[in-house]
Amino acid sequence: MSSRAYTEWRPALAPGRQVACLWTRRNAGGAEYGQLVVPDGCVDLVWSEAGLEVVGPDNAPRSVPVRSGAELAGLRLRPGAGGLLLGEVPVRELCDRQVPLAELAGAATAERLGERLARAPGLREAAAVLDAFAASLVPGRPPDRVVERAVAALGRAQGARVPELAAELGLSERQLRRRVTDAVGYGPKTLHAVLRFQRALAFARADRDGAVAGDGAVAGERERERGACADRCAAGYGAGAGSGLAEVAVRAGYADQAHLTREVRRWAGVPPTVLLGRTARPGGAVGQDSGAAS
Structure with missing residues (x-):
């Protein structure tokens, strides 16, 4: 059995329209490994041995080292909901950054929360403390x-044209771009690309499990490094067998499989078969995650 474990579940107290999920990660005695983290437009609050940190949206893939014995608990906010933690601080200021909660919420607030977390008997209980916070x-x-409506429109398979969306929301195009960028960290065009990429990953997982996929970037119960694509990778995503990827590309809103491949390389740094192959090998050196790994 692998010593690595990642689990996520829906919040019990915080509203689901703002909080996508609670999560825990544990590397129980295994060797240190690099966790591939890909953009999803989310903001995470992470508790680890480093303390409490807020992780902003990523603009590019990155590999995060997870040391042997590491234990983390986190809370993931949906795209556009970062203001719940950041208050008046624009999310764009946290893109590609990981900052102490004390810098955003104040030292006293961070200290009190840290004390409650330290008293939690386990990781799941620690995540529940973050939920209550x-x-x-x-x-x-x-x-x-307004941001919620914009994110929902941009998350559709075909997205939404900025002029029409701005008019629908009663904003100028410039106001819409600024408001989305401040709230999400990305402009509308980039946000649409990230959500489409996440949707493709969700479809690939759902195909394997026989489930109906939602929007991959905001789904509350994503399966990241548990081998959810293993059978599908072997049957349809391997070298010389592109029908699975072609189907996913169309369903996710890409022009064709080549378009999907280019975008996966952009957001994950590897071609789809390699990304899905990594997901299919939970015991390998690198997994796939759509959020903060700290």
Whole structure:
């Protein structure tokens, strides 16, 4: 059995429209490995031996070392919901950054939360403390309904043209771009590309499991490094057998398989067969994750 374990589940207290999931990661005595983290437009609050940190959206893939014995608990916010943690700080300022919670919420708040986390008997209980903390912030930081509508429109397979979307939301194109960039960290065009990439990964996993895939970037129960694509990779995504990828490309909203391949290389740094192959080998050196690994 692999010493690595990643689990996520829906929040019990914080609203699902803002919090996508709670998660834990453990490397119980195994060798240090590099965790591939790919862009998903989300903001994470992570608790580890380094303390409490807020991880902003990524613009490119990165490999994060996970040391032997590492234990982490986290909370992942949906694209556009970063204001729940950041308040008035634009999410764009945290792109490709990982900063202490104390810099955003104040030293006293971070210290009190850290003390509660330290008393938690286990990782899942620690994640529940993060859930309660996020829920406590909701009354003073309601979601931005305009941003929610923009993210939903841009998350559709065919996306939405900026001029039409701006008019629908009662904004100028410039106002829409600024508002989305401040709230998500990406402009509308980039956000659409990231959500489409995540949707393709979700379809690939769902095909293997016989499930119906939702939007991969905001789904609350994504399966990252548990080999969810193993059978599909072997049957349809291997070298010389591109029918599976072609189908996923069409369903996810890409022009064709070549378009999907280019975009996967852009967001994951590797071709689809390699990315899915990594997902299919949970015991290998590198897994695939769509969020912060810290």
